[in-house]
Amino acid sequence: MNEMEQPQKNSGIDRRMLLQLSGAGLAAATFAATPASAQYMGTWDKVFPQSDSVDHRKVRYTNRLGIELVADMYMPRDLDTTQRHAALIVGHPYGGVKEQTAGLYAQTMAERGFVTIAHDASFNGESGGQPHFISSPEATVEDFSAGVDFLGHLPFVDRERIGVIGVCASGGYSLAAAQIDPRIKAVATVSMYDMGGAKWAWNGQPLSDEARIQTLSEIGAQRWAEADGDPVRYGALPEVLAEDTDPITREFFDYYRTPRGAHPRATTAMAVSGDASYLHFRPFDHVDMISPRPVLLIAGENAHSLFFSEQAYQRAAEPKELYLVPEAGHVDLYDKVGIIPWDKLQSFFDDNLSA
Template identity: 55%
Template sequence: MKINVIKTMLAMLPILALALASNAAYAEENDMTWDKTFKLSDKVVHEKVSYPNRYGITLSADMYMPKDMDKSKKYPALVVGTPYGGVKEQGAGIYAQTMAERGFVAIAFDESFNGESGGEPRHISSPEIFSEDFSAGVDFLGTRPFVDRNRIGAIGICGSGGFSLKAAQVDQRIKAVATASMYDMSRVIRNGWQDSMTGEERTRMLTELGEQRWKDFEAGAPLLPEGFPTVAVDSIPEGLDPISSEFWEYYAMPRGHHPRSHGPFTATSNMAFANFPLLNYIDTISPRPILFIMGEKAHSRYFTEDAYKAAKEPKELVIVPGARHIDLYDRTDMIPFDKLEAFFTKALK
């Protein structure tokens, strides 16, 4: 099973995000202007925004603000990243909106090359650029007149948990980080699921990716594996391993489906991850605090457990009883928002 899981992870793992119901119904309810997988809260103000990262790629984001906000004052702010392969209209949007209900200015953004953000070719994945995209969010928020630039934190879900930590290792403007269902994409791509990849398997994988680069060059476009269906489906295909089945349940079915959430990234994107550690300097985030959140039944627990061990104080680990990996995307009855609010209120005071 390990080999099958590794192959499936490398092809399909680039996926994660969040939501809850019929996009069409919400769009109709909101005069075709609301395209999220969750309802707009009556406690927030929503605004679509865009801004460049340092590579000149224009990022698209949804900004959520408390409805009773006084723009003559300054507020704490949060940059929220999507699950790997997800878009801001899913889980990241749920986190950003909920934290705005609790007094924070928050943006949920699409990573470069994905969703509504710019960048060509489409669906590239880059550990360096995805980490940079968190810092670009800090650039944007810190120049809003109603945001206190000394009180900006980050939330990373799934794959973006690793990217948020990577950004914080060098960007001192990120004063606190919280991760939920964190995935270390560099580790899983280089070492395989639960570090089970042998040296021979890694060499074979990298050799195949090198060959694919020649094919991409000759074709004039990178190979993009088949993604999730463009329309939500009602069942999980037979034969999927348990991890892929869980992702399918979220991304391909009505629970979290969004047409811009393709899933897999271009095949040769994996070369960069195999050469780019994400958490090698996690200890240097201290004395800025980190909150790690994981589900009791999450298949991804080992990423969070190992990151927690490697991080220095102040740090905290919250285990959500009964929660699987994807449950921390959209299950608002399971996501510990009270804890997130208390953590960032203290860290960004």
Template identity: 50%
Template sequence: MKKITVLVLVFLMVLGQAYTQTSQKEKTKDMKQTDHYTFPLSDKVTREKVSFKNRYGITLVADLYLPENRGSEPLAALAISGPFGAVKEQSSGLYAQTMAERGFATLAFDPSYTGESGGEPRNVTSPEINTEDFSAAVDFLGLQPAVDRDRIGIIGICGFAGMALNAAAVDKRVKAVATTSMYDMSRVMAKGYYDKLTIEQRTQMLEQMSRQRWEDAKNGTPAPGPRILPEKLKGGEPQFVVDYFNYYRTPRGFHKNSPNSNGAWNATNALSFMNMPLLTYIKEISPRPVLLIAGENAHSRYFSEDAYKTAAEPKELMIIPNASHVDLYDRVNIIPFDKLTSFFNRYLRTGKANTPAKSVAANY
């Protein structure tokens, strides 16, 4: 992976994260799905569409999952989002449903400006607002009669893992945080993969996006960048691009509301990430626990490893043998749900959490 040229990495950065002024328009295939979800509804849970507002007044739409036979006691709860450019009918919903089967109240939400959630313009992201989305989800969960508001955790997948860690650092109501296939979106946008973006390349990107703002202001609407993923693979793409394509652009994971399946980011989308590092205060999550999960063969593995080095105790790093980045989106035989369950059961117990464990970095 490290041998891929810097120019290719910059071009593919965040799968088409745009800073050009043009857009490639392509026709999207009609891919039918049962109830528009990429996974069937389990008979062990209930799913209810809900909505709530974040601190900026943006209405978020989410799916609330509850165990079918949950009893009368309030439950520990989890707010879940990601991957970057995905919607609740994809990976986050699968995680939410699976953790609800295991006894948690779970909320999979569409981030601001994405999917069924509100916010204009569309197909834009923000390190601040998307961090706030997690806290707004905690707001909602804490008001539900089925939830014990003192036992709320969060899970961030892929690019929303960085936002989840940022939210946990600032929002002390979050009692535990876990991430899978983590991306630090501010780092990759500001520095490129493996931090190989040169100052000259970074300056060129910023100059182009800065000029694009005048075009957007003149036209009254933001210009889209190139499609995030192509209609077809041409051959020779890096394996991680092939993996993304095989999830987002095939019936396995395609969803019409997902920018990664069906669209492009705005051409100036990277601006706010490039000088607002998400993980600046990761140490302030402590004494609440952090669990970082990554695939052994994931191109993104180094984000989790570096976050583990920076985070304070208690912390755990779990490397899944032979797994890729995208495997942790939906491969239920690979995603370590047993580990996620034991982690949150331990730290979201009734009353005070037990004494934090010594940090662990291990292959499983």
């Protein structure tokens, strides 16, 4: 596992960063990553090609919990910084990092005129929070509001025109954030996962009381073991496939464990002791509270996760839309640029984040 930077002790937006970002000669902190595969060139440490029409900068800001978040910021090269523009926060899949899917979405939407940031969730990637490689629903939801704080202090961003794109697990997190943060004016999810629903009920089949008690008992035993000095136990994708590996694991493996999407900071590891927190994370229970702000739910028609988007659509209030991508699976919408509905995303945010 990679060593992560300790979070700085400042709170709120870094004013020096704001001054750097406000001018045409933005000064970016460069980052040299140890390559995981041949697709990395120089300081460009993403798993997708760099766009010639987009300016990229690394930025840092602090969330309400005092955790420093690190994000990649993308802007059109020809952006008129004397005007205020619409902006988007893009969240990555569970176990992923900003250099993968979220960055691809952020850069592509910047090509289409938006100011965007793709952040690493708290306790993951380059963001702060110790220990690393844990998942906290509260912190991950808060990270989206912290992104609103950051963008809203930029002189070229309109505070009333900030939206969110959440991919996979970040779809559920972004819906939860929008329920309690009205500053998020529009939400689009892609291949959404409800991590609470995944632990509690899969495709509408609730976890039995016996299974729930057994799961929590095992987590409790693991916490005792770690408190007594045993190593932290992590869950992660396998490093190699076996003959009996299930199709869903194979689908994720094809992205995270091959040059297609592998990144040295995307270990996919998460401490299993954190699973208990998801048994009371239910982002669909109050998804109707987002209304009258719009919700767009994008999913592949063949995705194993489609039922999550269908559940959210059923519970959401208008305006809402469920948009199915023909013949697409779950992970297809991570990076297959030819089938990702970019025009749909652009029109959704153009319409709902208009000046």
